[in-house]
Structure formats: C-alpha cells, structure tokens
Amino acid sequence: MARRSGYWIGFFLVLGALGAAPLVLPEFWRRFVTEILIWGLLAMSSDILIGYTGVVSFGHSAFFGLGMYGAAFGLLRFRPNLWLALAFGLLAAATVAAFVAYFSTRLRDIYFSICTLVFSQIFYVIIFTWTEVTGGENGLVFRQPPLSVPGWQRAFTPATLHWFVLSIVTLTYLALRQVTRSPFGMVLQAIRENESRTMAIGYDVKRYKIVAVMLSGLCAGLAGILYAVQNRFVAPNFVFFDVSGEVVIFNVLGGMGTLVGPVLGAAVFFLLREGLSRYFTEYYLIPVGMIFMLTVIFLPQGLLGFLRRQLNQ
Amino acid sequence: MIQLLNGLVNGMILALVASGLTLIFGIMDVVNFAHGELYMLGAYVGTTVLAAGGSFWLALGVASVTIFCLGAAIQLVTLRPLLGRDPLATILATFGLSLVLQNYALWQYGPVARKIQEPFTGHFRIFQLEYPWYRIIIAVLSAAIMLALWLFLKRATWGIWIRATAQDRTMAAAMGIPVPLVHTAVFSLGGAMAAASGVLYGPLVGVDQTLGPGIILRAFIVVVVGGMGNLGGSVLAAVFISLLESFASLWMSPAQAVIVSFVLLIVTLLFRPTGLFVPTPK
Numbered sequence: 001m002a003r004r005s006g007y008w009i010g011f012f013l014v015l016g017a018l019g020a021a022p023l024v025l026p027e028f029w030r031r032f033v034t035e036i037l038i039w040g041l042l043a044m045s046s047d048i049l050i051g052y053t054g055v056v057s058f059g060h061s062a063f064f065g066l067g068m069y070g071a072a073f074g075l076l077r078f079r080p081n082l083w084l085a086l087a088f089g090l091l092a093a094a095t096v097a098a099f100v101a102y103f104s105t106r107l108r109d110i111y112f113s114i115c116t117l118v119f120s121q122i123f124y125v126i127i128f129t130w131t132e133v134t135g136g137e138n139g140l141v142f143r144q145p146p147l148s149v150p151g152w153q154r155a156f157t158p159a160t161l162h163w164f165v166l167s168i169v170t171l172t173y174l175a176l177r178q179v180t181r182s183p184f185g186m187v188l189q190a191i192r193e194n195e196s197r198t199m200a201i202g203y204d205v206k207r208y209k210i211v212a213v214m215l216s217g218l219c220a221g222l223a224g225i226l227y228a229v230q231n232r233f234v235a236p237n238f239v240f241f242d243v244s245g246e247v248v249i250f251n252v253l254g255g256m257g258t259l260v261g262p263v264l265g266a267a268v269f270f271l272l273r274e275g276l277s278r279y280f281t282e283y284y285l286i287p288v289g290m291i292f293m294l295t296v297i298f299l300p301q302g303l304l305g306f307l308r309r310q311l312n313q
Numbered sequence: 314m315i316q317l318l319n320g321l322v323n324g325m326i327l328a329l330v331a332s333g334l335t336l337i338f339g340i341m342d343v344v345n346f347a348h349g350e351l352y353m354l355g356a357y358v359g360t361t362v363l364a365a366g367g368s369f370w371l372a373l374g375v376a377s378v379t380i381f382c383l384g385a386a387i388q389l390v391t392l393r394p395l396l397g398r399d400p401l402a403t404i405l406a407t408f409g410l411s412l413v414l415q416n417y418a419l420w421q422y423g424p425v426a427r428k429i430q431e432p433f434t435g436h437f438r439i440f441q442l443e444y445p446w447y448r449i450i451i452a453v454l455s456a457a458i459m460l461a462l463w464l465f466l467k468r469a470t471w472g473i474w475i476r477a478t479a480q481d482r483t484m485a486a487a488m489g490i491p492v493p494l495v496h497t498a499v500f501s502l503g504g505a506m507a508a509a510s511g512v513l514y515g516p517l518v519g520v521d522q523t524l525g526p527g528i529i530l531r532a533f534i535v536v537v538v539g540g541m542g543n544l545g546g547s548v549l550a551a552v553f554i555s556l557l558e559s560f561a562s563l564w565m566s567p568a569q570a571v572i573v574s575f576v577l578l579i580v581t582l583l584f585r586p587t588g589l590f591v592p593t594p595k
Binding site for chain 2: 056103106107109110111113114115117118119121122125126129241245248249252282283284285286288289290292293296297300
C-alpha cells in the first residue's frame with residue numbers, strides 16, 4: 001500500500017512540474033519540453049511492442065507519419081478544426097496499423113522487425129513520390145487550428161498548447177498503464193517471456209499481437225498529430241527510418257517495459273543532443289551512438305531500470 | 314536488354330554484400346545493422362587511397378584489409394560481450410554502431426559525394442548500345458570473390474571450422490575449435506567483403522555517407538528472400554531481385570521500383586518464411 005501511494009505522489013509531483021513548466025521556463029525550453037512530451041508519447045507507444053510484447057518495431061515512423069499526414073489532410077481539405085485533424089490522423093494511423101499488423105504479426109523476432117521496417121519504407125516512398133496529395137519532398141504547410149470546444153474557441157498560445165499536449169500524453173499514459181496491468185497486458189508479457197508456451201496454454205497469440213500493434217500504432221499516430229499541430233507542417237522526413245531508429249534509442253536509453261522510461265529516454269536523448277551539439281555540431285550522433293551502445297552492453301534495463309534497482313538495494 | 318545486363322551487374326554486387334551479411338548471421342546469429350556502414354567505409358577508404366595516388370587495385374586491397382581489421386576490433390569490443398544474450402541486444406548494438414560509423418564518415422569526409430575513377434573506361438557495342446566494360450568486370454570480380462569464399466568454406470581448415478561452428482557451437486568448442494576466434498574472423502571477413510563491394514561499386518554511384526542505409530535494406534531483403542544463413546540462396550535472390558527492379562524501372566521511377574522488391578519480400582515472408590530458394594522443411 002505504501003508503494004502505491006508513493007507512486008501517486010511521484011506521479012503528481014512530475015505532473016505538477018510539467019504543468020508549471022510553461023509558466024517558469026524561457027521560450028526555448030518551453031518549446032523543448034512540449035516537444036519531449038510528444039516524442040515521449042511516440043516512445044511510449046513503441047514500448048508496448050518492445051517492452052511488453054517483446055518484438056521490436058523498426059517501423060514506427062510509418063504510424064507517426066501517417067498520423068501527421070492524416071491530420072494535415074483533414075486541416076487542408078476540410079476545415080481547420082482541431083478535433084477533425086485528430087479524427088483524420090487517428091483514422092489514417094489506424095488503417096496503416098491494421099494493415100501492418102495483419103502481415104507483420106505472422107512473423108517472429110528479427111523477421112518482424114524487418115517487416116515493419118520495410119513497410120515504413122514503402123509508405124515513405126509512396127508519400128515521397130505522390131506529390132499531388134502529399135506535397136512530395138517539400139511536405140505540406142498549414143495553419144494551426146484553434147483550440148475549440150463547442151461554443152468556445154481560442155487560438156493556441158505556447159502555454160495552452162503545452163497543457164493540451166500534456167493532458168493528452170497524461171491521459172494516454174494512464175490508459176496504457178491500465179492496459180498493461182489488465183489481463184490483456186499480462187498475456188502480452190507472457191508472449192514476451194515465452195511465445196510458444198503462451199500458445200500452448202491456449203491463447204491466440206497472433207490476435208493478441210495484432211491488437212498490440214494496432215494499439216501501439218494508434219498512440220504513435222496520436223503523437224504524430226500533436227507534432228503536426230505544434231509545428232504547422234508535415235514532411236516525408238518524419239516517415240523515414242531515422243525516426244523509427246530514434247524511437248528505439250529512446251526506449252533503450254530510458255528502459256524498456258516501463259512506459260515512463262521511454263519518455264525519460266526521449267528527454268535524455270534531446271538533452272544530450274542539445275548539450276553535445278555545442279562540441280560536435282551536427283555529428284552529435286557519434287557520442288550519442290556510443291552512449292547508446294554502452295547502455296545496451298552495460299545497462300540492459302535502461303536508465304530507469306538501473307535507478308530502480310539502485311533504489312531497491 | 315540493357316535492363317538484363319544492369320540487373321545482373323547490380324545483382325552480383327548486391328550478392329557480395331548480402332553474402333557477408335548472411336555469413337555473419339548464419340554463424341553468429343547476429344543481424345548486422347552496421348553492415349551497410351562497413352560497405353560505405355570501405356568505399357571511403359578506397360577514395361583515400363586513390364587520392365594518395367594509389368591504383369584502383371591497391372585501393373581495393375587496402376580497403377578490404379582496413380575494414381577487416383576494423384571489423385575484428387568492432388566484434389571484440391561490442392559483440393563479444395553480448396555473446397549469449399538476447400538476439401535483441403546484438404541488433405540494438407549494431408544499430409548503435411551504424412549511427413556512430415555513419416556520422417563518423419560524415420564528419421571525416423564531409424557531405425559532398427566523392428568519385429572513384431573507374432580503372433577501365435572502354436565500351437563495347439551490344440544490341441546497338443554502348444555498354445561499359447567496367448560493369449562486366451565488376452560482375453565477374455564479385456562472382457570470383459564469392460567463388461573464393463565458397464572454396465574457402467569448403468576446403469580450408471578455417472572454413473571447416475566456420476561451418477562446424479555454424480552447425481553446433483557447443484560441439485565445435487568441445488572439439489577444440491577456438492569458437493570466439495572463429496566469430497571474430499567471420500565478422501571481419503563479412504566486413505571485408507562489404508568493403509570490397511563498396512570500392513567496386515563506387516565508380517557507378519559515387520561515395521557518400523548515405524550509401525549504407527541505401528544498401529542495407531536491399532541486402533536484408535536479399536538475405537531474407539534467399540533464406541537466412543544460406544549463401545547460395547542469397548546469390549540467387551540478389552540477382553533475381555536486381556533483375557526485377559531493373560525491369561520494373563522500365564515502367565516506373567527507380568524510387569518506386571524499390572516497392573516491387575518490398576512486396577516480393579513481404580510475400581516471401583508470408584508464404585515461405587525460411588526463404589524462396591530453400592526446400593520446404595518437412
């Protein structure tokens with residue numbers, strides 16, 4: 001019981017700190033924190049697969065990117081309405097996720113990873129070459145939709161945008177936390193531990209995996225929509241493999257299978273990037289890659305797993 | 314007809330890269346995400362030797378040897394500590410490695426593509442079209458290297474050790490084969506083959522730091538379609554896929570032609586997950 005209340009105290013402390021962030025931080029860092037939250041949401045979505053189901057998706061950029069493009073499509077072709085963008089983005093991400101899930105879940109281990117990677121590249125090529133709809137290499141630019149509820153509407157300020165993102169990320173986190181603790185989440189973890197045995201017990205492993213990929217893809221799409229709304233443009237770069245790779249880095253740095261860890265990993269990654277760019281300019285990925293490899297070899301549980309173990313001792 | 318020739322030439326180079334990848338997978342169970350970067354670094358070492366006044370053949374040799382040594386160092390430092398851990402760990406480690414190597418190349422050599430001068434500039438006429446000799450030489454050389462690899466695996470003591478390790482690691486160790494050393498050698502050998510193909514293919518495409526991601530995805534497709542760890546299957550698959558892409562580019566842009574091989578991969582994964590050119594397991 002004491003542990004549980006400790007968790008909620010920590011939860012509200014972090015939430016309070018993040019909520020107060022736009023009021024006290026200067027412009028640059030305010031934006032920085034909002035962006036970390038969005039990338040953190042993407043990392044969290046991928047954790048459902050990497051950390052809980054035990055399959056690595058190297059194609060999360062597809063879901064993220066399709067969420068972005070879906071939102072942009074809704075905003076440009078219909079009305080500049082936030083909820084419409086959300087609906088279109090989620091629809092696009094869900095469609096792609098269903099498609100990818102159907103094929104990729106027939107495969108295991110590395111074959112799953114390669115399959116997701118290849119699918120994301122297919123979508124990248126389609127988006128890159130289908131210029132009439134997607135704007136090709138240049139992407140699409142649009143105006144930021146206002147924050148609206150029926151009967152009330154106000155343009156986003158950096159602070160309200162931050163709170164909007166924070167509330168969505170928090171809600172998604174709580175929902176995913178609930179999912180991972182539900183019987184469904186337990187089955188996913190059983191698949192991670194021993195897929196054959198889970199199948200032998202009588203669970204339809206493939207169906208569970210399909211739902212896991214779809215859930216993960218949906219959350220990734222949500223992150224994409226938020227990113228599109230924040231930055232007012234979409235570009236094919238976000239569908240490229242680099243983004244998927246970064247998501248995997250967030251997970252490994254922060255700690256797989258913890259939901260909070262990947263968000264921490266995203267924060268560490270971007271802080272490292274800011275810090276190291278001063279000395280290494282655009283080659284910051286050299287030291288980051290080395291830190292990543294050291295983490296894989298010496299801290300397989302990631303930063304959060306490491307901290308947790310230190311605290312328990 | 315040109316499509317047929319181009320497809321064959323590209324296929325041989327792709328086969329050379331993929332056979333290194335499949336060798337490493339077959340013996341070490343390591344999916345080497347950094348393989349494309351070894352290929353790219355090989356090409357860069359080639360440009361350095363050429364810039365210093367060396368000949369093309371010297372560049373080819375120096376690049377292979379350099380990447381062989383680099384491969385050994387990489388294997389000792391990053392992969393050996395991971396022996397016996399989850400395969401996931403090696404995938405992640407080599408992925409991190411590819412980031413480091415790719416950005417190292419960007420830092421060292423800059424973003425401007427470099428050119429490797431081709432050693433032969435002659436053309437010959439075929440079906441009313443000029444075709445460069447050099448492309449034919451590439452295909453023949455790649456085939457020769459792969460033949461040498463095959464003979465090495467079949468006949469040499471080290472080759473027999475390698476095959477024994479692939480069959481049963483524990484048993485091989487019990488028979489006195491230095492398994493860790495075999496692993497290092499295999500990783501280096503695969504790297505050297507990638508480097509050689511980088512130098513060979515350099516004159517056709519130019520050398521920049523994005524070469525790695527470009528080839529690695531296609532090499533993965535080849536390896537999966539050919540059957541993981543299956544050398545002959547990889548060669549067949551490489552030629553098959555390159556021909557397919559080559560002919561597909563008659564109807565669509567080269568960027569879209571890639572989709573054809575993607576679709577082939579997915580179909581293969583769904584119906585013959587062990588590879589197209591492997592007899593169905595009974």
